[in-house]
Amino acid sequence: MAKAIPSRSEDYSLWYNELVKKAGLAENSPVRGCMVIKPYGFAIWEKMQQTLDQMFKETGHENAYFPLLIPKSFLNREADHVEGFAKECAVVTHYRLKTDEEGAGVVVDPEARLEEELIVRPTSETVIWDAYKNWIQSYRDLPLLINQWANVMRWEMRTRLFLRTAEFLWQEGHTAHATKEEARSETRQMLEVYAGFVEDYMAIPVIKGVKTESERFAGAVDTFCIEAMMQDGKALQAGTSHFLGQNFAKAFDVKFTTKEGKEEFVWGTSWGVSTRLMGALIMAHADDDGLVLPPKLAPIQVIIVPVYFKDEDLEKITKAVNPILDALKERGISVKFDTRDTHKPGWKFAEYELKGVPLRLAIGPKDLEKGTVEVARRDTKEKSLQPMDSIVEHVAKLLENIQDNIYSKAATFREENTKEANSWEEFRELVEQGFVYAHWDGTTETEDKIKEETKATIRCIPLNQTKEKGKCIFTGEPSQGRVLFAKAY
RNA sequence: CGGGGUAUAGCGCAGUCCGGUUAGCGUACCUGCUUUGGGAGCAGGGGGUCGUAGGUUCGAAUCCUACUACCCCGACCA
Numbered sequence: 001m002a003k004a005i006p007s008r009s010e011d012y013s014l015w016y017n018e019l020v021k022k023a024g025l026a027e028n029s030p031v032r033g034c035m036v037i038k039p040y041g042f043a044i045w046e047k048m049q050q051t052l053d054q055m056f057k058e059t060g061h062e063n064a065y066f067p068l069l070i071p072k073s074f075l076n077r078e079a080d081h082v083e084g085f086a087k088e089c090a091v092v093t094h095y096r097l098k099t100d101e102e103g104a105g106v107v108v109d110p111e112a113r114l115e116e117e118l119i120v121r122p123t124s125e126t127v128i129w130d131a132y133k134n135w136i137q138s139y140r141d142l143p144l145l146i147n148q149w150a151n152v153m154r155w156e157m158r159t160r161l162f163l164r165t166a167e168f169l170w171q172e173g174h175t176a177h178a179t180k181e182e183a184r185s186e187t188r189q190m191l192e193v194y195a196g197f198v199e200d201y202m203a204i205p206v207i208k209g210v211k212t213e214s215e216r217f218a219g220a221v222d223t224f225c226i227e228a229m230m231q232d233g234k235a236l237q238a239g240t241s242h243f244l245g246q247n248f249a250k251a252f253d254v255k256f257t258t259k260e261g262k263e264e265f266v267w268g269t270s271w272g273v274s275t276r277l278m279g280a281l282i283m284a285h286a287d288d289d290g291l292v293l294p295p296k297l298a299p300i301q302v303i304i305v306p307v308y309f310k311d312e313d314l315e316k317i318t319k320a321v322n323p324i325l326d327a328l329k330e331r332g333i334s335v336k337f338d339t340r341d342t343h344k345p346g347w348k349f350a351e352y353e354l355k356g357v358p359l360r361l362a363i364g365p366k367d368l369e370k371g372t373v374e375v376a377r378r379d380t381k382e383k384s385l386q387p388m389d390s391i392v393e394h395v396a397k398l399l400e401n402i403q404d405n406i407y408s409k410a411a412t413f414r415e416e417n418t419k420e421a422n423s424w425e426e427f428r429e430l431v432e433q434g435f436v437y438a439h440w441d442g443t444t445e446t447e448d449k450i451k452e453e454t455k456a457t458i459r460c461i462p463l464n465q466t467k468e469k470g471k472c473i474f475t476g477e478p479s480q481g482r483v484l485f486a487k488a489y
Numbered sequence: 490c491g492g493g494g495u496a497u498a499g500c501g502c503a504g505u506c507c508g509g510u511u512a513g514c515g516u517a518c519c520u521g522c523u524u525u526g527g528g529a530g531c532a533g534g535g536g537g538u539c540g541u542a543g544g545u546u547c548g549a550a551u552c553c554u555a556c557u558a559c560c561c562c563g564a565c566c567a
Contacts, residue, residue, distance in 0.1 A: 004528080028558095087565075156566060158563095158564095158565080236567095237567060238567095348528085353527095
């Protein structure tokens with residue numbers, strides 16, 4: 001079989017880049033750092049969106065849409081926030097082009113300079129909190145639970161398809177609450193929603209935790225995250241949920257009147273996941289033959305490939321396949337019957353493997369004789385002959401099985417590559433391979449030094465951290481528990 | 490933004506050092522025949538401003554300069 005993509009062991013980054021392109025997920029655009037998401041890639045993203053959107057609505061949130069452009073002055077309102085994002089903002093300075101008189105084509109019209117420059121949103125806290133000021137007056141207006149699906153832009157130095165692009169798609173939830181406790185519980189609730197989604201749908205186990213001060217979202221009091229392990233042992237932050245305290249309420253003067261008639265600032269949260277999840281999906285499960293999609297997110301869950309010699313054979317196969325198609329669809333399974341005569345079966349097999357379709361059914365003349373179907377699963381590459389009359393049941397069970405198997409494979413991989421380090425030497429060695437739990441003295445200085453020497457960062461202080469007295473791996477100062485270190489995307 | 494590399498057909502590459510016919514190979518594409526249970530075979534065919542802009546030269550894919558894009562390694566980051 002012709003190799004479509006490089007292997008992971010040869011060159012992990014190249015494997016990823018080629019896979020994204022060859023599987024038809026995305027490609028680079030004329031503008032550096034931006035990407036074209038192709039139909040197959042977008043279909044996967046849409047499935048994620050639909051699932052998450054439903055989860056948000058079930059937890060009481062409503063969708064809205066705020067503008068792409070934000071007055072520059074808004075960013076200034078919250079000091080930490082501006083510091084966090086200023087370096088990567090694209091700025092709109094003019095509103096008109098004109099034809100150059102010297103024949104250089106279209107040029108920016110210097111007379112059309114904006115009085116106040118606009119920034120392309122890197123995130124929408126400011127423009128949303130500016131609106132909330134008018135939306136919230138009384139405790140009766142709270143809680144305000146809003147989500148938006150949008151694109152944002154962060155002018156990154158180094159970009160990679162899905163993992164880090166200048167423009168990316170995401171959802172951002174922005175909520176306002178009457179009490180600190182309620183906002184805190186919202187923050188944690190959404191973290192649970194994300195963890196549930198990533199584990200149950202994407203089949204990727206995650207570690208829930210709190211970010212250290214240096215990794216915290218600019219403007220937040222606390223940033224919670226879910227961290228996942230990729231197949232090269234590196235960590236990828238799959239989602240974040242921020243407790244904003246009253247920072248944005250104070251910056252944008254969002255107050256409400258309590259039942260008792262007192263005026264108070266509201267408490268805020270924000271939370272988001274992005275197209276970066278696509279990168280996680282790829283790097284957590286895909287192999288040297290291509291994508292491996294969890295059935296719950298696969299645009300096509302079952303592909304049926306006819307194997308035939310003559311047109312009459314295809315007719316007979318089609319007659320046998322049609323009831324299977326109907327029965328599968330009835331059960332809500334997305335299935336495609338690939339009758340193209342422009343490609344041969346072998347070619348199609350390779351193609352659907354590259355695209356990560358969980359199950360493949362092949363039906364040819366021999367199967368019609370014997371009443372069988374060849375069933376091949378993408379995750380294990382196992383092939384078996386199954387009786388045609390019970391195939392629908394079998395497929396339904398297999399899909400569930402594949403979903404579970406992909407998850408446990410990822411979970412096992414993570415277990416095998418997660419270690420505890422108790423000395424600096426041990427730490428340096430272990431952190432090259434995967435996740436390392438180690439004691440830390442709690443200071444940013446130590447965190448920075450460890451990063452400088454090993455390139456590993458504290459991914460989070462795990463929520464399920466067990467109290468354990470120890471000594472900081474780097475300074476030997478006392479520590480109350482282990483934190484999670486890893487190299488990260 | 491620093492260091493290194495690359496840019497030649499849709500994709501992957503050779504040719505560049507040492508300038509000289511009509512720029513070549515694989516793959517993909519088109520046509521025909523034979524094929525079809527793991528990316529088919531044969532025959533024929535189409536497709537190139539050699540990244541862009543200058544310069545050197547009788548002559549530039551090849552030499553020189555600048556620029557741009559992409560990849561890898563750093564700094565930055567969801």
